[in-house]
Amino acid sequence: MFKKAERKQARLRLALSGPSGSGKTYSALLIAKGLGGKIAVLDTEHESASLYAGMEGIPEFDTCGLEPPYSPERYIEVIKGAEAAGYNTLIIDSYSHEWMGSGGCLEINDQIARAKYRGNTWSAWNETTPRHRKLIDKILATPLHIICTMRSKTETAQGEDKKVVKLGMKSEQREGSDYEFTTVLDMTHGSGGIANASKDRTRLFQDPEQITEETGQKLLHWLNSGSENPDQRAQSMVVDFIATLDEATTVADLQAAFAVAWRELNGQDHLQAKVQTAYEARKQAFTARRQETAYG
Numbered sequence: 001m002f003k004k005a006e007r008k009q010a011r012l013r014l015a016l017s018g019p020s021g022s023g024k025t026y027s028a029l030l031i032a033k034g035l036g037g038k039i040a041v042l043d044t045e046h047e048s049a050s051l052y053a054g055m056e057g058i059p060e061f062d063t064c065g066l067e068p069p070y071s072p073e074r075y076i077e078v079i080k081g082a083e084a085a086g087y088n089t090l091i092i093d094s095y096s097h098e099w100m101g102s103g104g105c106l107e108i109n110d111q112i113a114r115a116k117y118r119g120n121t122w123s124a125w126n127e128t129t130p131r132h133r134k135l136i137d138k139i140l141a142t143p144l145h146i147i148c149t150m151r152s153k154t155e156t157a158q159g160e161d162k163k164v165v166k167l168g169m170k171s172e173q174r175e176g177s178d179y180e181f182t183t184v185l186d187m188t189h190g191s192g193g194i195a196n197a198s199k200d201r202t203r204l205f206q207d208p209e210q211i212t213e214e215t216g217q218k219l220l221h222w223l224n225s226g227s228e229n230p231d232q233r234a235q236s237m238v239v240d241f242i243a244t245l246d247e248a249t250t251v252a253d254l255q256a257a258f259a260v261a262w263r264e265l266n267g268q269d270h271l272q273a274k275v276q277t278a279y280e281a282r283k284q285a286f287t288a289r290r291q292e293t294a295y296g
Helices: 024-035 048-052 074-086 105-116 121-141 214-226 229-245 251-262 269-295
Strands: 013-018 039-043 062-066 089-093 145-158 162-172 183-187 195-201
Touching: 013 024, 024 039, 024 048, 024 089, 024 121, 039 214, 048 089, 062 074, 074 105, 074 145, 105 121, 121 214, 121 229, 121 251, 145 183, 145 251, 229 269, 251 269
Parallel strands: 013 145, 013 183, 039 062, 039 089, 089 145
Antiparallel strands: 145 162, 183 195
């Protein structure tokens, strides 16, 4: 019944976000090299990851090309396959396709709405959201290190010498998806592999980071050291949770974010109470908005 208590090592949950051509796949491979062990790539980008095979500094890796439909269930099957094959790190390139790609959640929801709800996409999310949630739960529960690349909606801006520069903007995934990751590194086109952390529970990326193999080694050390004060980490999580609740644009997103927060803070009643207060306030705001719309 009882067994010796052993400290379990944490596993990486990292997102690299940026526009096409910003170096997400290359950077993910370098980080995976630093983590050590066998590397697998779930490739939805027409085997583009294979272009890096044999390149100096890039580790050996295996690929699994995934064609449409990009349903959550197909992503889950690849994760299970990587677990069974004994890989240490799985790079999901790209996570965005599961949301906005052909046969991804947005298309799934539209199809359900037309088939069952007379085009009411709001009602259809009651079926689509649990399917997406199962993929998130699998990503969080797997013993693999997970690195997800996400496309960003791009915007151009005039940089130095009046050159037009492509900037990475909002990730193409569900609202609040960044929250699920330990760290989110944003990359821009032409940055030369330099990333900025938009979210970072490790506190390792206070400054812009040149992504190298050492980045992966640094993350691995943090994962294995357990050096972060648990109370500080919990408080940091609460801040992130509340920010995610405030950013929710639909009741479905609000409920999903709250469910994650409640689960992650299990056993810490005082912190759960803080998040619940923020959740109730945000929910009331949605209710008031609907009433205003209904009564003009």
